[in-house]
Amino acid sequence: MSLWVDKYRPTSLAKLDYHKEQANQLRNLVQCGDFPHLLVYGPSGAGKKTRIMCLLRELYGAGVEKLRIEHQSIVAPSKKKIEINTIASNYHLEVNPSDAGNSDRVVIQELIKTVAQSQQIQSSTQREFKVVLLTEVDRLTKDAQHALRRTMEKYMATCRLILCCNSTSKVISPIRSRCLAVRVPLPSTEEVCSVLMGVCKKEGLLLPAELARQIAEKSGRNLRKALLMCEACRVQQYPFSADQNIPETDWEVYLRETANAIINQQSPQRLLEVRARLYELLTHCIPAEIIMKGLVTELLSNCDGHLKPDVAQMAAYYEHRLQLGSKAIYHLEAFVAKFMAIYKKFMEDGLDNFMF
Amino acid sequence: MSKLSLGGKTSSGKLSSWVQPSFGDFFGGSGSNSLPSTKGLSGESKSKTQSSNAGVGGKKLRKRKGEPQTSKLEPGVFSSRRGSQENQDESWVDVHAPQTQAELAVHKKKVEDVESWLRVHLDLKSANKGGAVLLLTGPSGCGKTATVHVLAKDARCHIQEWTNPTTAEYRKDDAFMDSFDPASRFNSFHSSSQTAAFQEFLLRANKYNRLQMSGEDGAQERKIILVEEFPNQFYRQPGCLHDILRRYVRTGRCPMVFIVSDSLSGDTSSRLLFPKDIQEELSIHNISFNPIAPTSMMKVLSRIATVEASKSARISLPDKPALEQLCSGSSGDIRSAINSLQFSSFTDFSLEKSLWASKKGKSSKSAAKSTSRSKGKGRSAKSTDGLEESPAIGGKDASLFLFRALGKILYCKRESYEAGDVPKLPAHLSEHQRDKLLVDPELVIERSHMSGELFNLYLHQNYMDFFSDVEDVARASEYLSDSDFLTAEWTSRSTMLEYGSSVATRGLIHSNSARAQADQPSSVGFKPLHKPHWLHINKTYRENYLTAQSLFISFCLTPVSLVTELVPYLAMLSNPMRNQAQITFIQDVGHLSLRRFPGRLKLEALGDKDPGLLDLDSDTDEAGTQSTEPGAQTTVPADTTAVPTLPNSQEPGGDLPASQPQPTTAEALLDEKDLLIEEYDSD
Known part of the structure; x- marks a missing residue:
């Protein structure tokens, strides 16, 4: 038994539940036999990967679904050995080059070279190119992106690249201009609802429309998250009730409690506790950027309108620091301390005004 | 020696x-x-x-x-x-080697500790069978060996000392000697390794008594085995030593004393040779000596100077400031202090004269300085003086243990300006008015023998306890953030490291407005210091991140969505299609205990002699407490009623090393200055 997310993932362009017009366009693109490099972007949980896999199936047939996980080791020119996991079928290769950290340039060059240099054997029955799917392209170093640009031109004859990322802002413009950009927006709340209803129907469950709506809203229209939530609801309680408590992930609850702790008291002791909580979140693999984002969202919803611009500005400042610096805790803590200081000042001022 | x-x-x-x-x-x-x-x-x-x-x-x-x-x-x-x-x-070090306990410059309590240990274990009739082992640690020249020798003399027992065999001894293959010397039977032992020789030494020292010489009284038959140097092999493989010790503890009959000097580099330290678990396993008693206190060192130096001056007219008695200078310059190393005293007392030595003159000028200057600043400061002012300038003769390269270095930054002592030269700040900046700083942060970092980055981590772990105002904390944390930012670019990191640590230390010191004026009473009292968590946290984070990716690769997700979406929800689902490793990982990472105060973080207290090294590998098995004296670790520190309302996650707990002063309420009330001095020359 696999997760609903995987079980009911559409496998062909025709079966996609939303953005059908885009699906048609993609099908047209493939039907003429060839297509340019693609840059698929959009927020997390919008269905980029699903769409790409559908596209590949349209292109090569069911063969792309036979996936195998390969563990490759690449020797860099500096004799450094780089280990990386790839997912491949006979027709395509999926790799997340940012796994290799600073050596991502080598991964891109070497992997694509090996794929591109091997010609397809029966080119009469198959396409004459392979597809390399690169995920998280926005996390590549600038170095690697420039290397990618060269590689794209060089091996155009034998391979096509599909790049997948959340935002194009971190992709250098030469790459953007070499690709056909495809944006996959988030599904609307209604679309999420209908997908949820459809899945539940296939599972033989009855999902109240009200609950589906709540899940869709709570998930932030992230379809993957919505489906996981729905499945968690099912585990928690069945038959569903409309006012059911929708389970959230532990770390989100924890983060909200942390934000509340910051709001409730502003003192060095409290900051010390908050630090311990931040450490706890980090050990549970929650990336520092996400902690920062979550904290800001929670804090902003809790503080006065006068403070909001300041808080947002501070958050932006320390988020930037977070990206540049090496030790996240300094910057997270500085943000919390700063917030505590201005919040405390604001509250005290407010109290004074109230008194006089 | x-x-x-x-x-x-x-x-x-x-x-x-x-x-x-x-x-x-x-x-x-x-x-x-x-x-x-x-x-x-x-x-x-x-x-x-x-x-x-x-x-x-x-x-x-x-x-x-x-x-x-x-x-x-x-x-x-x-x-x-x-x-x-x-x-x-x-x-003079030898001439004036202490002969009686009264002459020892070592603190009385330490001498008593060693004496009582010796008394218990020298008593052959006492029930405990097996060899007892004592470990003396402390900086060089703090009187460890002298104490053992004096006490052994008092207890009328004989010291048998191990010395590493030199290569010369290996060549004793004289045919003539062979035929007569009964020791030649053991000649094979000379060609064997030092480790084997050491073992042999222990065996024989343990088994055989010294030959009874005529004229000696029989009471001398008791003996102590003294080991000050170790065969090199032990540094490479401490396990060898531990095996030998285990055997000795089972079979030995006389007490064995190890003397190990502390070193800042940490590679040859007692920590390597005698790790905590071995100390506990073999019930090795550890007594750690402190540097000689300035007062007792002054006593010894002036005594020697008087004796020598009375002996000879060639010796000029150094005046008191000069002696004080020697004292502070030696940073608690009495041997180097006496040596430099000897060197500086020969007045008719032409080269020396010029040195002496230059030194005199300097010392008089410093004396003037110290009198001018010692308004109600007393000894603390002098000790900082000693740090700042090194004398021409006998200046020892003063280094600070991490514990003291951190203390210097966090307690940030200041002194008030003279009436005239107070720098005036404009009114809108008046909140930044600070008294003159007594420590030089860059010097402290340099003497702590650590990289600035690591030092910052230690500061970051500990600074919060020393602040009482949120705004100060906000400012301090901003400086820490700045210093991390300065070293962000790896191409310029080596240059920027110093600036980064400078910004962090000075920023911390400046932003602590509770310590802005010299005469402000310190509100903090003693606080235990801890080792930084960050390295451990960061390591766990990266490991978990990679594990997540390799375990759940079949889900074809980006790592971020994997750890923030999939794993937490998988923790809620009862999905059977998983292997054992995945289940363990989900249990560990997907679940966050929703208790308010996480118990996962173990605070590791920083001892006053800890070298502060980075051993990332040993981070995981940090369960061992850091107490230096397991025996003295019975009292749980009285709860400091500082934050009674909150179940503070940073509670000192039982892992406070005994070498640190225990935070009792009485001590918390003490002035911080007195406290530091007490830490320096008491135990």
Whole structure:
């Protein structure tokens, strides 16, 4: 038994539940036999990967679904050995080059070279190119992106690249201009609802429309998250009730409690506790950027309108620091301390005004 | 050192100590330790000089002090010097080696500790079978060996000391010796390794008593085994030593004393040779010595100076400021202090004179300085003085243990300005008015022998306890953030590291407005210091991140969505299609205990002698507490009623090393200045 997310993932362009017009366009693109490099972007949980896999199936047939996980080791020119996991079928290769950290340039060059240099054997029955799917392209170093640009031109004859990322802002413009950009927006709340209803129907469950709506809203229209939530609801309680408590992930609850702790008291002791909580979140693999984002969202919803611009500005400042610096805790803590200081000042001022 | 002193006692005339060559030319006395083969020659010269009392011969004459007729012949100039002759050649460290407990400069409590241990374990009738092991640690020159020697003398027992065999001993394959020397049966042992030799030594020292010599009383049969140097192999494989020790503890009969000097580099330290678990396993008693306190060192130095001055007119008694300078310059190393005292007391040494003069100028300056600033400061001012300037003679490269270095930054002592020279800040900046700082942060970092980055981590872990105002904390944390930002670019990191740590330390010091004025009472009192969590956290984070990716690769997700979406929800689902590793991981990472105060973080207290090294690998098995004296670790520190309302996650707990002063309420009330001094010279 696999997760609903995987079980009911559409496998062909025709079966996609939303953005059908885009699906048609993609099908047209493939039907003429060839297509340019693609840059698929959009927020997390919008269905980029699903769409790409559908596209590949349209292109090569069911063969792309036979996936195998390969563990490759690449020797860099500096004799450094780089280990990386790839997912491949006979027709395509999926790799997340940012796994290799600073050596991502080598991964891109070497992997694509090996794929591109091997010609397809029966080119009469198959396409004459392979597809390399690169995920998280926005996390590549600038170095690697420039290397990618060269590689794209060089091996155009034998391979096509599909790049997948959340935002194009971190992709250098030469790459953007070499690709056909495809944006996959988030599904609307209604679309999420209908997908949820459809899945539940296939599972033989009855999902109240009200609950589906709540899940869709709570998930932030992230379809993957919505489906996981729905499945968690099912585990928690069945038959569903409309006012059911929708389970959230532990770390989100924890983060909200942390934000509340910051709001409730502003003192060095409290900051010390908050630090311990931040450490706890980090050990549970929650990336520092996400902690920062979550904290800001929670804090902003809790503080006065006068403070909001300041808080947002501070958050932006320390988020930037977070990206540049090496030790996240300094910057997270500085943000919390700063917030505590201005919040405390604001509250005290407010109290004074109230008194006089 | 013990070997030196032995030589000094047996043959004061025939001395070859290290001081001698430097004085040899001048005194002309170096001939006195001439080889036996030159005896005839010297006899010749004697007869010669007797006949002709030329000025040249006068020099040679002086070495035969036992002969009355030569003394008659000596010119009057020399006669006054003769009394001090033998002592000048000998190192004062040996001449004035302490003979009684009263003479020891070591703190009384430490001496008592060692004495009581020896008393218990020397008593052969006592029930405990097996060898007892004592470990003495402390910086060099703090009187560890002297204490053992004095106490052994008092207890009338004999010290058997291990010395690493030198290569010369390996070549004892003289055929003649072989046939007669009974020890030749063990000759195979010379060619064996030092480790084997050490084992052999222990075995024999343990088994056989010393031969009873006529004239010795029988009470001397008790003995102590003293080990000050270790075969090199033990540094590479401490396990060897532990095996030998385990055997010894089972079978040994006499107490064994190990003396290990603390070193900042940490590679040859007692930590490596005697890790905590071994200390506990073998019930090794550890007594850690502190540097000699300035007061007792002053006592010893002035005593020696008086004695020597009375012996000889050539010795000029250094004045008090000069002695104080020597004291502070030696940073608690009494041996180097006495050596530099000896060196600086020979007034008629031309080269030395200039040194002395320059030093005098300096010391008088510093004396003036210290009197000017010691308004109600007393000793603390002086100790910081010593850090700032090194004397011309005998200046020891003062280094700080991490514990003290952190304390210097976090407690940030200040002194008030003179009435005249207070820098005026404009009104809108008046909140930034601070008194003069007594510590030099860059110097502290340099002396702590750590990279600035790591030092910052330690500061970051500990600074919060020393702040009382949120705004101060906000400012301080901003500086820490700045300093991390400065070192972000790896191409310029090596250059920027120093700036980064400077920004962090100075920022922390400045932003602590509770410590802005010198006369502000310190509100913090003693706080235990802890090791930074960040390295451990960061490591776990990266490991978990990679594990997540490799375990759940089949889900084809980006790592971020994997750990923030999939794993937490998988933790809620009862999905059977998972393997054991995945289930464990989900349990570990997907679930977050929603208790308010996470218990996962273990606070690891920082001992005052901890080298502060980065051992990332040992981070995981950090369960061992850091207590340096397991025996003394019975009292759980009284709860500091600082934050009674909150179940503070940073509670000191039981892992506070005994070497740190325990935070009792009484101590919390103490002035912070007194407290630091107490830490320096009490236990």
